[in-house]
Amino acid sequence: MPKRTYALPPDGRRQLEITWQQNYRLLGIRLNGKWIGTINDLRSLQGQQKTFYLQDGSRITIQKNLLESGFSVLFNETFVFSCSTSGVSSAAHSDGGFALSTLVLIVITVVHVSLSKYGFQDVWMWEVAGSFLPLLMSVFDGENLPAVANILLFLSFVYFVLTIGVWRRSETALAIAVILFSFDTVWLMISTFTTNGSEPSMLSIFTLLCRIWLTGLLATGLAKPEQSNANTLAINPIRLFSSISRIILILVLLPIALLFDPFSVLWGLFLKNRKE
Structure with a gap:
């Protein structure tokens, strides 16, 4: 209990x-x-x-x-x-929020380390991770790939330092991480919808939704509920953003899951309703 x-x-x-x-x-x-x-x-x-x-x-x-x-x-x-x-x-x-933010930063750091080695070679990792790859590749004109890899490795180190700061409950480190990851997401969004005038792929759109969701989860440690009125429903702006982003992600994932394995999805929903 x-x-x-x-x-x-x-x-x-x-x-x-x-x-x-x-x-x-x-x-x-x-x-x-x-x-x-x-x-x-x-x-x-x-x-x-x-x-x-x-x-x-x-x-x-x-x-x-x-x-x-x-x-x-x-x-x-x-x-x-x-x-x-x-x-x-x-x-x-807000220890629960900081713990979740730390976990998200660990995932981001690991992805950046992998990206520094493989990201500029595989298009799908480019689209999934973002990590200023469109900006870096445009600066270096698609050449001097070792320099791009070194910059990505430096970003990995930055995220690693921020992860330690967030683990130690540093609001400053968490704020910097949220701003950095949000800027990266916005830049990836601009690049996705403006590259060569072509329509964005489903992977790109799905990636943006995932990154918005991760941004909401990353920002949970910044939630600082101060005053609340007992005559109003309990709500927090950051949790509201996180909840809405999760709802959007579910709306995207559920049709895909139903398309590939409808029986398992419907059976899982049935068991959940039985338990409730």
Whole structure:
């Protein structure tokens, strides 16, 4: 049974503990070990939120997240923490977001190392990774490939340093990584739709969607929920972007999966509905 424990403001002496079962059923709330209340099924929560009143007049509000499974907790209308399928974030820190951002940066770094050796030889890696390859190849007129490879290797080192910084919870390193990867994605998008006046390939379009999705995941560590109103649905701009990008990616992948193996896809959806 999942459990989250957090210290409530302002002094952190009161420990709020929340437990729940699969699909956020039987969500229980305790304060310093004392039972406060239960929400039988978060998905069917009336009004999208429920408030529990303490003896001193304080209020603990459980909100259903808007675009993804999970909930957010507010204490006297002040955000305390949020738990969802994309991770856990709190007003004090966002370790879940930093961990996810670190993982994404590791993947980007590994891809860049591979790209520095093979990227300018294989067109599909060119389209998939981007990594300023169109810019570099135009600067060097498609020649002096060792220089291009060395620059890509240098970018690998830059991403490696940024990965270490993000792993150590450096917001500056994460911001630089997001800006660098976003600029690379925008440059790849411009190159994709303007090269030789030809229509972009399906691989190029799919790549751009994947990179937008990765950008959203990479930026999750920058999410810093400050204040939230207990009368509104719990929502965070960066999580909103991440959720929308995932929805777009699913809309692209699902038809492709149905085309190649419809039986497995439909069977998987059937089993998921049975479990819920």
